[in-house]
Amino acid sequence: MDEQRTFRTDRLTLRPLAASDAADLFSMYAHPEAMRYWDTPPHKDVATTRALLERMIANPQGCAWAICLAQNDRAIGVVEYLGNPGVPGMGYILHPDYWRQGYTSEAVHAALEYGFSVLGLDRVELWINDENVASQRLAKKVGFIRRGRFQQKYHHHNAVHEKYVYGMYRHEWQQLAGHPPASTPAARFYSLQPILLVPDVEATARYYCDKLGFSLSFLYGDPPTHGAVARGDWTTEGAQIQFSQRQPAGPSPAVELYFFVGPQLEQLYADYSAQGVEVVRELATMPWGMREFAIRDCNGYLLRFGTPG
Structure with a gap:
């Protein structure tokens, strides 16, 4: 375990994700409600979950944590930096048995602190389905602001859906924490017009x-x-x-x-x-x-x- 990437909140431990977490996380990735807005259908077997975790772990640009309750090491969810090109993206998922208790927002808050303070990210972005009201509410709660929207289609869905883009700058996070920005924000590009x-x-x-x-x-x-x-x-x-x-x-x-x-x-x-x-x-x-x-x-x-x- 990489102790430098393991940290604790009031009720949770966030530790590096492991392939061995597949046994605990399969029931989450197989749950229709947990996967309702996911880009893949619910998992059919543990092997599918293990393959997903292995891809996340192998991504050299990514950073994924298992969300565990403080009293044990059993994974109940995942929060991650996707390691995608362009704007740093974050993703999160929690087993429905633990919904509506504030665990996801607690984990996201801790991951944001790590991302801005340790990884040195200048901004973080979320893509949220327009019908996923709970995730939008969570994003606003921890300080994200809606920045835009676009159309997307998953291969296992028949229809196109709308995605909302939520974003947060490092200086906005610092202001929320009561700290003065460490540097002047860079010039922003808002749009391109031919x-x-x-x-x-x-x-x-x-x-x-x-x-x-x-x-x-x-x-x-x-x-x-x-x-x-x-x-x-x-x-x-x-x-x-x-x-x-x-x-x-x-x-x-x-x-x-x-x-x-x-x-x-x-x-x-x-x-x-x-x-x-x-x-x-x-x-x-x-x-x-x-x-x-x-x-x-x-x-x-x-x-x-x-x-x-």
């Missing part, structure tokens, strides 16, 4: 609004030399595109835009077809798992629309 060079800004904006269902954000100049359109439910989400007058007139650059949309992709395809939009790739499921189609706009730019297949 700027398409077009021969006629106003005509292009009208095309996107009339044919593709966007709304006009702004037009600048008389006649307009710059503008923007958007399509989405909220100001901070969805697709936003800017247009700028191309000088001198010439061919459009070789640029493709990919739009991630919800489960209404079939209807969107039908709408665009009915509008007489130039479809260059019919709706189909791709080998990499996305269902998508492609059109060409009034200036020749290729626009691709997709959703998890």
Whole structure:
């Protein structure tokens, strides 16, 4: 046992996960309620649980703990840093026999302290199913803030579901603990907006609004030399595109835009077809798992629309 990674809370011990925990954790991973929002179906046998634990343990970038009651060493759940590329992700699961007693939030709180203080993480992210109200409540309780959302589909589910992204910065954790931030937060990138060079800004904006269902954000100049359109439910989400007058007139650059949309992709395809939009790739499921189609706009730019297949 790695004593440096073992720590205790008021009621729990968090110790490094072991393959031998499979016998204790199988009943949790086999429980339909515990696995309701999981990315795999409930386990059928202990061997499946052991294989999962071995993958978690073998991940050199990850960090997984067995959640145990303080009075014994029997695992009743797992909390982990996923070791994924990009934003550090956290996951947690607890046997339903121990739900509604505050154990998960206690374990997550301890793992966050370790992550920010020992591992030196600058932020931590959770992905939570939109229907998993209990997990969302837990995230807010320990200090996470909802940052966004996206669509996802599990291979064992028939329908796409929505995932909420919750996040916490290290300086936010330090403030919650009553400590001044150790350093100034780095500059944040909130979004990326493409700027398409077009021969006629106003005509292009009208095309996107009339044919593709966007709304006009702004037009600048008389006649307009710059503008923007958007399509989405909220100001901070969805697709936003800017247009700028191309000088001198010439061919459009070789640029493709990919739009991630919800489960209404079939209807969107039908709408665009009915509008007489130039479809260059019919709706189909791709080998990499996305269902998508492609059109060409009034200036020749290729626009691709997709959703998890």
